[in-house]
Every structure is written in C-alpha cells, then in structure tokens.
Amino acid sequence: MARRGQMQHVDLVEDDGTTRPGSAPAPDLSTSAAAPPHATPAADRRRRRRTVLTSALAALAVLAAVLVVHVRADARERHRLASLADLPFVAAPLDGPPRVAWTAPEGRLDMLVAPVGDVLVSIRTGFDQRADVVAVDATDGSERWRVEALASVARDAPDDAEILGFAGTCVAHPVTPDAVACLATDAAGYTDGEKWQSLPPTVARLLVLDARDGRVLTDLTDALPRPLPRNLAAAGADLAVWDDADDVLRVRALTPEGGVAWERTLEAPATEGAPAWVGSLDARTAALVTPQSVHVVGPDGADLRVAPLAPTESAQQTTTGRVVIVPSWEAHVGALQGAMPTPSGVRLVTADSEVDLDGTLVPATDDGSVPGLLLTLVDTGTLQAWNGDGERSWTWDLDGVASWFRDSRTSTTVLDGRVHMAGPGLLVTLDARTGRELWRSDALGSGDVVTDGRLLLGLADPTTSDAIGPELVALRRDDGTVAWRAPLPVGTDLVMVQARLLLAVESPDDGPTTYHVLAGDG
Numbered sequence: 001m002a003r004r005g006q007m008q009h010v011d012l013v014e015d016d017g018t019t020r021p022g023s024a025p026a027p028d029l030s031t032s033a034a035a036p037p038h039a040t041p042a043a044d045r046r047r048r049r050r051t052v053l054t055s056a057l058a059a060l061a062v063l064a065a066v067l068v069v070h071v072r073a074d075a076r077e078r079h080r081l082a083s084l085a086d087l088p089f090v091a092a093p094l095d096g097p098p099r100v101a102w103t104a105p106e107g108r109l110d111m112l113v114a115p116v117g118d119v120l121v122s123i124r125t126g127f128d129q130r131a132d133v134v135a136v137d138a139t140d141g142s143e144r145w146r147v148e149a150l151a152s153v154a155r156d157a158p159d160d161a162e163i164l165g166f167a168g169t170c171v172a173h174p175v176t177p178d179a180v181a182c183l184a185t186d187a188a189g190y191t192d193g194e195k196w197q198s199l200p201p202t203v204a205r206l207l208v209l210d211a212r213d214g215r216v217l218t219d220l221t222d223a224l225p226r227p228l229p230r231n232l233a234a235a236g237a238d239l240a241v242w243d244d245a246d247d248v249l250r251v252r253a254l255t256p257e258g259g260v261a262w263e264r265t266l267e268a269p270a271t272e273g274a275p276a277w278v279g280s281l282d283a284r285t286a287a288l289v290t291p292q293s294v295h296v297v298g299p300d301g302a303d304l305r306v307a308p309l310a311p312t313e314s315a316q317q318t319t320t321g322r323v324v325i326v327p328s329w330e331a332h333v334g335a336l337q338g339a340m341p342t343p344s345g346v347r348l349v350t351a352d353s354e355v356d357l358d359g360t361l362v363p364a365t366d367d368g369s370v371p372g373l374l375l376t377l378v379d380t381g382t383l384q385a386w387n388g389d390g391e392r393s394w395t396w397d398l399d400g401v402a403s404w405f406r407d408s409r410t411s412t413t414v415l416d417g418r419v420h421m422a423g424p425g426l427l428v429t430l431d432a433r434t435g436r437e438l439w440r441s442d443a444l445g446s447g448d449v450v451t452d453g454r455l456l457l458g459l460a461d462p463t464t465s466d467a468i469g470p471e472l473v474a475l476r477r478d479d480g481t482v483a484w485r486a487p488l489p490v491g492t493d494l495v496m497v498q499a500r501l502l503l504a505v506e507s508p509d510d511g512p513t514t515y516h517v518l519a520g521d522g
Contacts, residue, residue, distance in 0.1 A: 080369075080416065084453045086172075088115065089319060089365045091452040091502040092138075094520045097486035098472070098502065101519035102141030109515040114170040114180050115499040116211035119144050121180045123168040129154040131167045131184045133207065135214060138501065141517065145214035149184035149205050157199070161190040166230065173208060174234040174280070175256060180211045181220075181239050183232035200245050201228040208256075223258040225250065233278045235286035236299055244268050244276040249290050251278055253301060262301025266290050274314045274328055281321045285351050289315045294323055296351045304351040312343065320366045323349045324374070346376055348390055355390030364412040364419075367453075370432040373414060383421075385435060394435030401426065410447040413456070415477055422449040425461055429480060439480040443473050450497045455483055457502070459495055472504070472518070489516050 084090045113122040119135040126132070131150040136143055149168070157163045165188045173179035185201035208218040220239075229241035229250070238253040238261045249268040253261040268276045271291035280286050281296065285304065288295040294307040294315050307323075309315060312331040316324050327343030335343060346357040359376030362383070366373065372388020378395075385393040401423055413420045418438065419430040427441045427449065445461035460471035470488040472495060475481065488495075491514075494505040504516040 081453050084367055085500075087319070087367065088499055089450070089497050090367070090500065091450060091457070091497045092500050092519070093452045093454055094474070094502070096520055097474075097484045098518040098520050099486075100489060100504070100516045101139060102517050104141070104515040104517070109498065109503070113499045114172050114182075115501075116172045116180045117178055119211050120499055120501075121170045121182065121209075121211055123149060123170060123182055123184050125153055125165055125167045131186075133170065133182045133184070133209060133214070135211060138517075139519065147207070147209065147214045147216065149182065149207060150186065150203060153184075153186035153188075153203075155186055155188045155199055157188075157190040158192070161192065163188050163190050163199075168204075169232045171232055171234050171239075172211075173256075174239070175237050176208065176217070178211050179208055179217060181206070181208050181232065183229070183241060185228065185230055187230040198245070200243070201230055204228040206232070206239075206241065206254075218256070218258065220254060220258045223252075223254050223260065225252045225263070231278070233286075234280040235278065236280060236282070236284050238262075240278050240286065242278045244270075244290075249276045249278075249288065251288055251301075261299075262297075264288060264295075264297070264301055266293075266295065268292070271311065274309065277317075279317050281317075281323070281351075287315075287317065287323050289323070294325065294349050296323070296349065298351070305349065305354065307347065307349045307354050313347075315349075316361075318366065318374075319364070320368045322374075324361060325349060326361050346374070348374060348386075353390070357384075357386055357390060359384050362412055364414050365451075366414040367416065369417045370414065373432055375412065375419070383435075385419075385432075393433075396430055396435045396437070401428065411449050413449055413451055415451055415453070415456075418477060420449060420456055420477070422447040422456075422458065427456070427458075427475070427480070429477075441475055441480040443475060443482055448494055448496065450495060450502070451477075452502065457495060459488075459492070460485065470504075492516070 081093060113120045118138050120138050121135045124132055124134045129152050130148060131153045133147045133149050134143060135145045153165055153167060155163050168182060168184040170180050170182040173181050183206045185204040187201040188199045190197055204224055206220040206224055207216055209216055224241060227245060229243040231242050233240050235253050238255060240251055240253045242251040247269045249266040251264045255261050266288060268290035274291035276290050278288055284299050286297055288297060292309055295303050296305045298304050312328055313325050314328040316326060318324060325347035331343040335341060344360050346361045348355045348357060357376055359378035362375040362377055364375060374386045376384045378384045381398050383396040383398060387393050410423045414432055417432050419432045421428050422444060424447055425442060425445060427444050429438045431438055443461060443464055444458040446459050449456055449458040451457060455474040456477055457472060457474055460473045465471050467487060469490050470492040472486045472488050474483040476483050488504045491506040492504040493507055496503050496505060502518040504518055506514040
C-alpha cells in the first residue's frame with residue numbers, strides 16, 4: 001500500500017492584487033492559453049463585436065445577393081422591352097393610366113407612317129398638290145419639320161373621274177441610325193365604273209433624311225429604275241424599290257450610298273386577291289412574292305428558296321418575319337358558295353425549308369419570345385402549336401370558346417412566353433412553350449387586345465365595369481389581375497396600336513373616324 005507523503009502546513013492568504021516580496025507574479029489569466037474566452041469583460045466585448053460583425057456581414061451578403069438578382073431581373077426586363085421597340089404593334093410602355101395626348105387632325109391618321117425615335121414620318125399631299133415629307137412629334141402631335149419632296153403630284157383622269165393619289169412611302173432606314181427613307185411619287189388611280197385603274201408614276205424622288213431635324217442626308221433619285229417604282233421597303237440591309245405594273249414584278253435593291261446591290265424581274269400576272277409584295281424577313285433575307293410564287297432571297301438577291309402558289313393560295317408575312325402560304329380569300333368565298341371544299345392547311349416557307357402544317361392559321365401578333373412558334377386551329381376545336389421545324393409542340397382544347405375563331409373581334413397575342421387569346425368577354429392565357437392554361441379574365445368586353453410590352457390593354461366589359469362611359473383596362477401579363485383602369489373618350493369603340501401609338505378609335509356611322517393618341521403623364 002502506497003504511503004502518503006508528509007503533510008505540509010499551508011497558510012491561506014487572500015489576494016489583494018499586490019505582489020508580495022519574493023513571490024512570483026500572478027499569471028495573467030486573460031492571456032493564458034488555458035483560460036476560457038469569457039474570463040474577462042474585455043474578451044467578452046471582443047467576442048460580442050465579432051458576433052455582431054459576422055451577423056452584419058452575413059446580412060450584407062444576403063442583401064447583395066438579393067440586389068444582384070433584382071438588378072439582373074431589371075436588366076433582363078429592360079433588354080426585353082428594348083427588343084420590342086422596333087415592333088409597330090407594341091405601344092410605347094405606359095407607367096400608369098394614360099390620358100389623351102393628342103387627336104389626329106382632320107379625323108385621319110397616316111397609315112403609311114414610319115416611327116423613328118420620337119417622331120412619325122410620312123408623305124402628305126395638300127390642296128396645292130405638293131408632296132411633302134412631314135415629321136410629327138409622337139408625344140403631342142405637333143409638326144416637327146417639313147421638307148418638300150415633289151412640287152406637284154397632280155394627275156388627270158379620263159372622263160373627270162375622281163383621282164385617288166398615292167403620295168408615297170416612308171420606312172426607317174435599315175442600317176443608318178435616326179434616319180428615314182421616303183419615296184414620293186405622283187402615282188394614282190381611279191375607278192372607271194367597273195374596276196380600279198392604276199396610273200403609274202411619271203415623277204418620283206427618293207430621299208434619306210435625318211429624322212431628328214429633316215436634313216437630307218442622301219438624294220437617291222438618280223438611282224431609281226425605269227419604269228419608276230411606286231413602292232419602297234427594307235430588304236435586309238438595303239432599300240428595295242419595286243412595282244408590279246404590266247404583270248411584272250420589278251425590284252431594285254439600293255445600298256446606302258445609292259449603288260445597285262441587286263435587281264430582279266419576275267413574271268407576275270395579276271390575280272384577284274393575290275397581290276405582289278416585297279418585304280424584309282431578317283437582316284439578311286427578303287421575300288419577293290408574286291401571285292404565282294414566293295421567292296426567299298439572300299443579300300445578293302439570289303433565290304434561296306422558291307415556293308409555288310396555287311390559284312387558291314396567297315402568301316402572308318407574319319409579325320416574326322416568316323412567310324406562310326394559306327388559302328386565299330377567294331377560296332373561302334368559293335367554299336361558302338358551295339363551289340369548293342372548305343380550304344385548310346398552312347405552308348411555312350423559310351430559306352431552309354418548306355413545311356406543310358395541318359389546320360387553319362391563327363393570326364397572331366408575336367414578339368418572338370418563343371422562336372418558331374406558329375398556331376393553327378385543327379378540326380375547329382383544337383389549338384395546335386408548331387415549332388420552327390414544323391413539328392407539333394402542344395395542343396389545347398378550346399374548351400367552349402371555339403366560336404371565338406369565327407368572330408372578327410378575336411385576337412391572339414404572343415408576349416413574353418405566353419399566348420393570350422381574347423374573344424368577346426373572355427381572355428385566356430396559355431404557356432407558349434407547353435400549352436398549359438395559366439389564367440382567365442372576364443374584365444375585357446371585346447377580343448381586340450393590344451400591349452405595351454408589359455400589360456395587356458383592351459376595352460372594359462361594361463357588365464363588369466363601374467365606369468359610365470368607355471374604359472381602358474390594363475391586365476398584368478403574368479396573372480391577369482387588373483393593374484389599373486382609365487376612362488376613354490365618349491364614343492370609343494376600339495383600342496388599337498399603330499406605329500407604336502396607343503389609339504382610342506371612334507367610328508361613328510354618320511361621320512369620319514377619329515383617332516385619339518393615348519400616352520402616360522411621364
């Protein structure tokens with residue numbers, strides 16, 4: 001058994017904070033490795049500061065992450081809205097309920113107007129028979145500038161028939177910023193009692209102007225072909241002047257400097273209800289359409305694809321820059337008269353392919369947010385979506401609203417990945433990628449729905465509105481809830497968008513049509 005050592009006498013002394021002679025200094029427990037962190041008030045304060053600082057840094061990190069998400073979302077939204085700025089069927093964005101900014105003078109609005117920046121440019125002919133290029137401020141309707149294009153466009157018609165003049169066309173220049181190109185002519189026409197007779201132009205002038213102040217940047221008149229053209233369009237990066245007189249489509253594409261980029265001459269025998277036209281499809285391709293064929297051409301004017309047209313077919317251009325071939329109006333009339341079967345079927349023509357699609361085309365204003373999307377109505381009861389390769393994407397049962405597509409007031413809008421289908425008294429929204437129904441609204445009274453890129457706009461249903469007169473309703477595109485309501489001028493029976501202007505239209509039976517331009521206070 002182990003023995004204990006000899007016991008020692010120990011004196012207990014209270015520590016008064018002093019060091020006694022001959023004794024070692026007391027250890028500093030605040031710096032001892034074995035001391036706990038809360039051993040002194042100073043250490044406790046340091047610990048609390050570290051905890052607060054850590055929490056603050058974590059909160060700042062979370063806040064920074066949230067801000068980054070919001071900044072990126074705002075940037076994406078700004079980019080999306082900027083991409084819509086060149087689409088004539090999308091109104092300028094509204095920050096809230098609009099007011100009547102101005103009313104088109106003399107009860108008319110130029111339909112062949114080119115929106116460039118904050119001005120609307122068109123060619124106008126006055127009582128003096130002079131053709132002027134005129135720019136109107138889109139914000140208040142005031143005249144910004146005026147430039148004479150032709151000193152006189154007066155024409156004579158046989159037997160004193162009433163002449164209807166066609167002064168010309170303006171388009172935003174395809175490559176020069178803030179520039180507008182205008183072709184002014186003395187082309188006209190009249191009715192001889194049986195049919196329309198055209199008077200080809202005898203004089204024409206093609207100008208490129210600065211849309212901000214009206215300065216003539218280039219006079220391309222000397223580059224015009226003979227016979228003189230009546231029409232002007234963008235064709236890729238070039239300006240295309242064209243005419244279809246004498247059953248021949250003649251097209252000349254001009255470079256910004258006035259050189260001839262390419263020329264085409266196509267046989268185009270006139271066919272009732274199937275006019276010739278020329279239009280830009282994208283930055284590198286254009287469509288040359290005759291009553292007999294569709295030509296998709298490249299930057300040099302050479303054919304990339306040619307699609308024939310049957311006598312019962314016509315070609316249309318979609319808002320996303322594609323060409324579709326559909327049954328002509330005459331084919332539908334023949335079906336109603338029992339002379340031929342009910343026409344159907346759609347052909348999609350691109351530079352790369354020509355694809356047949358089932359059903360009847362559903363016309364839509366499309367922002368291109370779902371590339372390649374095309375809609376048809378199959379068997380009068382099914383909405384069929386197709387992708388850019390002509391493959392079926394999804395179908396949706398019209399669920400009791402099939403009658404919409406026989407109503408002229410029906411409209412379809414593709415916006416930000418959603419398909420908005422509006423008919424009398426009801427708007428239905430689907431996911432444009434899957435066909436899943438997202439929401440419905442009964443706030444609108446007609447199928448004429450337009451957009452400013454953020455909201456869906458239309459006339460209120462009088463049965464669900466407390467307003468005394470016509471009312472504009474704005475619905476949020478994501479869930480269909482009402483964002484705001486705004487009164488409209490008495491007599492408004494239509495809301496539309498023309499040249500990015502939001503218009504309230506009055507169409508009385510016994511008077512001229514009046515166009516009220518709506519704009520926000522900002």
